[in-house]
Amino acid sequence: MATQALPDNPDVRGDVVLPDTVVGREALIRGGHSFHDITEIVCRVNEAPLLATPKPFIFGLMLAGAVFAMFGGYIGYLFWEGPGIWGNNNPVGWAWDIVNFVFWVGIGHAGTLISAVLYLFRQKWRTSINRYSEAMTIFAVLAAGSCVALHTGRIWMDYYLFPIPNQMGLWPNFRSPLEWDVFAVNTYLTVSVLFWFTGLVPDFATLRDRAQVTWRKLVYGGLAMGWRGSNRHWHVYEKAYQILACFSAPLVLSVHTIVSFDFAVSQIPGWHTTIFPPYFVAGAIFSGFAMVQTLMLPARAWLGLKDIVTVKHIENMNKIILLTGSLVGYAYAMEFFVAAYSGNEYEGFTFLNRMGGPYWWAYWIMVSCNVLTPQLFWFRKIRTSVVASFILSIFVNIGMWFERFVITVTSLHRDSLVSSWDYFVPVTEVLFLLGTFGLFFTLFLLFVRFFPVIAMSEVKGVMPQANPHWEGYAQAHGPDDHAHDAAVPGTEVH
């Protein structure tokens, strides 16, 4: 393996772009760290005494908390006044409430893709980013859940969504896409939490064993549930993790598919298309990876994780953004082709109206952010630039929010009856969107402060010295040992 000398400074080492080698791969973790170094790097964030929490962090948490509190007030206002505080009108019955919901659910998908799909494909680089992304998934799904719970208007009647029969023994309609959504989102949230917690237990045990203060011993001790790293436990644990990954992988596809059914199963031109499921799933992964980048790039610098999350990880994620962004661009083009090829004048009108109608500006924001910006990632210089990745990831986030706005609002505002045409203008909705960000960032900042942000046990497991047959060990105890291994049946492990 070609090795290039890396600088000793851990603040810049992770940002150095190494040339692609023909044979072998660059190390996932830079700086020649031992297992213990990884523990130290990750735990020092969580183990800083409460009073020594950095001031910018406290400021950030207070800001996010204030926005979250505002969201609480906004929910009270909504509860009191009803959805009349939104700009929804007669043809546009779904607007920002649903746009925000689809936006947040979509973001969640990257976390599951990283933790489940990349796990099944044995992409070892995922270990540096999976914990972080899984947390993002859970908080994004919570934000989405709050949107969908609030969009019903009479929010005290939300229990109608759950499979509870009414007084006449009538159950909720299992044939309705909106009911499918309830099951999809709740299953998704539950499975994501189970997956996340399973991964966290060994790392909670690390924090428990290092704890110096009683409350840490109690809290992390409780969360670690007496985990002692037993190999007999690891055996079952890894099997359970694999099973969870196997079930989460199709869940990534199914949840956003079902969200797209909310639209596709209806008969509104612009919604009623069969390409929606794959198109929504690609868009979800696209927006989710962008959100992972937006969150991770500042965090790796502030938390000193550059040796663990290197520029190689950023480049890999940008490649996925490029792929899914291209799929999304293809889907946009295909929608137009389908509308033209169908010969249906309502379909044709809807799509021309998206491009040049009253909401032309939303359509072109969407296209420029989602189709054009990811194409810049064809250039390796941009793909491996931290600053460019951060800026482009924010563009993608904006573009993907507008995609949902375009799909939801522009399809509705031109009804089949010309007399009911109307134009939707948001009233207080911006507080709604802002409030979900407050919820998301409050939870996320608390997670960063108290939970290990890197899956330590998984990162250690992909380091070269984790393999018992690593060359470094073979030199240490000579060839005789290995001759002996081969003689014992059942010990060949490669």
Add this chain to the structure above:
Amino acid sequence: MTTTKLWGVLAQYENPATLFHACEKVRDAGYQAWDACTPFPVHGLDKAMGVKNTVLPWIVLVVGIGGSAFMLWFQIYSMGDLYPFIVGGKPLFSMPAFVPVWYEITVLSACLTAFFGNWILNGLPRPHHPAFQSKAFERVTDDKFFIMVEATDAKFDRERTKALLRATGATLVEELED
């Protein structure tokens, strides 16, 4: 010392390679009630220890199929029999429309089984374990590797077991009390 009961012997190793070879030797010596503890799953250690495959996937399969069958039956029963009601022109038994909820409940029941099955089969949560007395064992979740042999093992002999562990490259051998 005389009043407390010996639970077993704990040996510390510095890296996965020595642990791996030590496990092979303990396995070949015929011990049954013993375990290796590591900060991360060591590749191939199951074979080196002779751990049998877990039954977890079979439990998940059975419960998953059960949950799946239940939900399909329940949708047919509640939509077609409990309160027959035509909505959106879909027939009472509308199989394609039952697929999404059916699928989600299959996933949910399988995942809940995998999650709880994992902890139950592993006997966790378990707040206390004799190994937690050892100061050295605190690094099992950091960077050290351990083997523990229980005193209840038929082959266990305080001195001979300790000698075996020392011979396999252990850097520290301790006795654990019950």
